[in-house]
Amino acid sequence: MSESDKTTQYTAFRLAEKHFKNRASRDKLPSLRKYQDTLVDLSRPHRQEDDPLWHAGWWSPLNDADVKSASWMPWTFGKGKERDKGERPELSISELKEIQLKDGKVGWIVEPETEPGSVIGYEEIVARNKSWTGDIPSDKLKEKTVSQLMGEIRWANLGWVYQWSTKSYDLSREIPIPFPPELAKICRKVSASVPWAEVWPAHSCGWETWEEDYAPDTGIVNFYQEGQTLMAHVDRSELDPARPLVSLSLGHSAILLLGTTSRQDPPRPIVLRSGDCLIMSGNGRQAYHGVPRILEGTLPSHFGPLETDTDSMAAIKRFISSARININARQVFPPGFQRRDIT
Numbered sequence: 001m002s003e004s005d006k007t008t009q010y011t012a013f014r015l016a017e018k019h020f021k022n023r024a025s026r027d028k029l030p031s032l033r034k035y036q037d038t039l040v041d042l043s044r045p046h047r048q049e050d051d052p053l054w055h056a057g058w059w060s061p062l063n064d065a066d067v068k069s070a071s072w073m074p075w076t077f078g079k080g081k082e083r084d085k086g087e088r089p090e091l092s093i094s095e096l097k098e099i100q101l102k103d104g105k106v107g108w109i110v111e112p113e114t115e116p117g118s119v120i121g122y123e124e125i126v127a128r129n130k131s132w133t134g135d136i137p138s139d140k141l142k143e144k145t146v147s148q149l150m151g152e153i154r155w156a157n158l159g160w161v162y163q164w165s166t167k168s169y170d171l172s173r174e175i176p177i178p179f180p181p182e183l184a185k186i187c188r189k190v191s192a193s194v195p196w197a198e199v200w201p202a203h204s205c206g207w208e209t210w211e212e213d214y215a216p217d218t219g220i221v222n223f224y225q226e227g228q229t230l231m232a233h234v235d236r237s238e239l240d241p242a243r244p245l246v247s248l249s250l251g252h253s254a255i256l257l258l259g260t261t262s263r264q265d266p267p268r269p270i271v272l273r274s275g276d277c278l279i280m281s282g283n284g285r286q287a288y289h290g291v292p293r294i295l296e297g298t299l300p301s302h303f304g305p306l307e308t309d310t311d312s313m314a315a316i317k318r319f320i321s322s323a324r325i326n327i328n329a330r331q332v333f334p335p336g337f338q339r340r341d342i343t
């Protein structure tokens with residue numbers, strides 16, 4: 001198979017991932033400004049002076065020639081190699097709906113074309129749990145210092161433990177690991193601020209009770225160093241396929257790609273800045289999504305070191321100086337669900 005045959009087989013989602021991952025013009029960051037009509041960037045400040053993305057150069061007009069500047073590179077010759085740089089999705093943001101949240105803030109509704117959810121179901125989770133024999137640590141593992149491990153940590157679990165090898169939660173514990181109450185409070189507050197009737201006017205996905213009974217019990221914390229990515233995926237291991245997944249971003253900004261139920265459809269690029277909150281709910285929970293780029297040099301200045309920092313605050317700031325943290329909270333068990341024996 002020729003190189004060009006291979007590359008034309010990339011899905012639209014993969015092409016978008018390749019586009020945002022592209023590091024060909026190392027001395028210049030590719031421009032986001034040039035494509036601002038297709039980028040959701042809800043918390044972009046009104047003044048450029050206040051914008052870490054502007055300071056880093058992602059919005060700078062100086063970088064507008066990003067693709068052209070790399071045109072001498074050998075890999076731009078030949079159709080296949082050209083396509084290997086990926087393709088920027090051209091979905092206009094003009095049709096997105098803005099909503100007023102109940103706490104006075106403003107939100108945007110991004111409504112991908114998705115089918116109603118399907119989940120793996122409790123019986124299937126039980127079966128997967130039984131087949132799980134544990135992940136054996138690699139014998140290549142060597143002793144490491146805490147600071148080495150901090151640079152390598154990729155994810156951590158809150159509440160029910162997610163097993164990547166079976167793509168299911170380990171529900172065999174009699175008493176689950178508690179989900180941090182302070183975080184649950186924040187997620188419930190965020191969910192309660194959404195006027196759900198406006199988000200889902202045409203059909204109910206159960207949102208009528210969320211204000212009272214949304215209670216996240218599980219979460220994944222993703223740690224990204226610059227250059228790390230998260231491939232396109234769908235989260236479908238929770239028993240209610242529609243309940244909100246509340247996703248909070250901290251540290252460096254990132255591009256999140258939000259697609260549909262098919263990787264063949266072009267995904268919508270969304271800039272997630274530190275402090276941004278993305279909620280996936282209803283059919284939207286079934287959409288492919290991934291993080292192809294941590295935007296280098298975009299750490300907000302308030303993460304800078306201070307003489308008054310405690311040791312633990314100084315350690316956190318050292319970590320985040322080259323990283324992004326994403327905390328996403330989900331509710332595995334719908335209210336009133338009776339867990340049957342799993343042994």
Ligand SMILES: O=C(O)CCC(=O)C(=O)O
Binds near residue numbers: 256
């Ligand atoms: O890092 C993000 O913003 C997305 C994380 C995510 O999609 C996941 O953990 O399932």
